[in-house]
Amino acid sequence: MGNLLGVFLLVLPAAAGTELAAYAPSTAPITIPLIRQRFAETDAKITTLKATFHQFVRLEGSDVTQTVEGEVLFKKPDLLRLTHRIPEPQTVVSDGTFLWVYRNSTNQVIQSRLNAWRKSEPLAQGLLDFGKSADLLARYATEITTVSAPGADGHRVFTLLLKPKASDRKNEGGDFILTLKASTKDFFPGDATLRIGRAAVRSLFEDVRLNPEIPETAFRFTPPADADMFKSPEPK
Secondary structure (H helix, E strand, O other), X not given: OHHHHHHHOXXXXXXXXXXXXXXXXXXXXXXXXXXXXXXXXXXXXXXXXXXXXXXXXXXXXXXXXXXXXXXXXXXXXXXXXXXXXXXXXXXXXXXXXXXEEEEXXXXXXEEEEHHHHHHHOHHHHHHHOOOOHHXXXXXXXXXXXXXXXXXXXXXXXXEEEEEOOHHHOOOOOOOOEEEEEEEOOOOOOOEEEEEEOOEXXXXXXXXXXXXXXXXXXXXXXXXXXXXXXXXXXXXX
């Protein structure tokens, strides 16, 4: 029990928060300016966020898909806590300076500088993109690829394709494709797929709650005294 106490001590449950805002059904054309406006409206409302998540990681040419499930707590600008349930218990905490990964089964802690982690782990960057959806549309070359017919509630589902602009590809460290899917009901991109090289990661966010009261202890991490510590090397 000692190592678990070092991770979970004083981490209290987050209060409920509110649901995503719902827009009235509309037959107006879905355009990039409209999506950017709606994304910006939601971004502005987010201070904290709580959701369940499912991630599916697959390599091209492989029939094996790795599945990760758990809960995410987030606070602007870059505080994060992920609690994995599947495939095994694991805790990931961003305190704004460092990123900590605690693996329960091995009692190991990996510590990285947050900025270094962002550069070295592009497949995980989307975890800190909450509240920045409108910025993504401005930063990358964006196109609408699909728009569904209205459902029973009158709302449509649309898909966006984002790529680095030609002038930024070198700085981005190579090409990637980010696909975002959202409904006109709430304009929240809760279905995102990121493809880099042979790897593809699909992230689904459900039960999203805006601005729950999250205790500050959720974004602090103290390694268990008996844990094996590893520090990721920082890029020169």
